[in-house]
Amino acid sequence: MIVLDANVLIALFDADDALHARAETLLRSHDDEQLSISALTLAEFLIHPTAAGIAARAQLFVANMGIIVAPLLGDDATYLAGLRGATGLKMPDAIVLWLAQSSAAKLMTLDDHLARAAMGLGIDVVVS
Numbered sequence: 499m500i501v502l503d504a505n506v507l508i509a510l511f512d513a514d515d516a517l518h519a520r521a522e523t524l525l526r527s528h529d530d531e532q533l534s535i536s537a538l539t540l541a542e543f544l545i546h547p548t549a550a551g552i553a554a555r556a557q558l559f560v561a562n563m564g565i566i567v568a569p570l571l572g573d574d575a576t577y578l579a580g581l582r583g584a585t586g587l588k589m590p591d592a593i594v595l596w597l598a599q600s601s602a603a604k605l606m607t608l609d610d611h612l613a614r615a616a617m618g619l620g621i622d623v624v625v626s
Contacts, residue, residue, distance in 0.1 A: 499532045500624060501598040502565070503607035504542035504590065507535070511547070511559055517608050524606055524624060534566040534603060536593045568597055585615045595619065 509521035535543075540560065547556035560567075574596065582592040591612045598605040598621045605616045606624040613623045 499534055499601055499603040500528055500606050501594060501601065501603045502533055502535050502539065503594050503605070503609060503612060504535075504539045505608045506606050507539070507543040507560070508546070509608060511543070511556060520608060524608075528604075528606070528624060531604075532566065533563060534568055534597065534601065535560075536568050536597050537570055538590055538593050539597075540567050542590055568601070585618075587612065587615055591615070595621065 505517070506521050506524065509515040509517035510525065512518060515521075543560070544553055544556055547553050570593065578589070578592055578596055581587075581596055582589055585592060585595070587595070591609070594605065594607070594612065595616055597603070598616065599619060604622040604624050605613070607613050607616070613625065616623050
């Protein structure tokens with residue numbers, strides 16, 4: 499399983515995004531693996547499509563990719579607070595790390611800072 503960071507989805511969805519080709523290459527090289535995102539990552543991805551009036555198209559894009567959306571639970575709060583404090587990452591990135599770590603998954607991100615933090619925690623990071 500591979501946990502996607504929001505920046506990967508954003509780049510994939512927008513063909514004009516500067517990172518679109520990089521995200522496509524990364525995903526193509528792992529097209530046989532199940533993909534997952536947190537509910538918060540989905541919300542992050544949907545910010546711009548919602549503002550542009552194309553939220554339904556963006557949600558269909560995620561659904562057609564077969565991405566599993568993992569919920570956040572109350573029991574996750576203490577662990578997430580500790581992870582955020584230990585890494586200095588913003589909460590959305592801490593949640594991506596938590597999902598990868600808790601599901602023993604790889605992480606796909608286009609963010610070098612997040613990738614370094616993940617590798618520091620022993621999480622396999624998919625890189626181009």
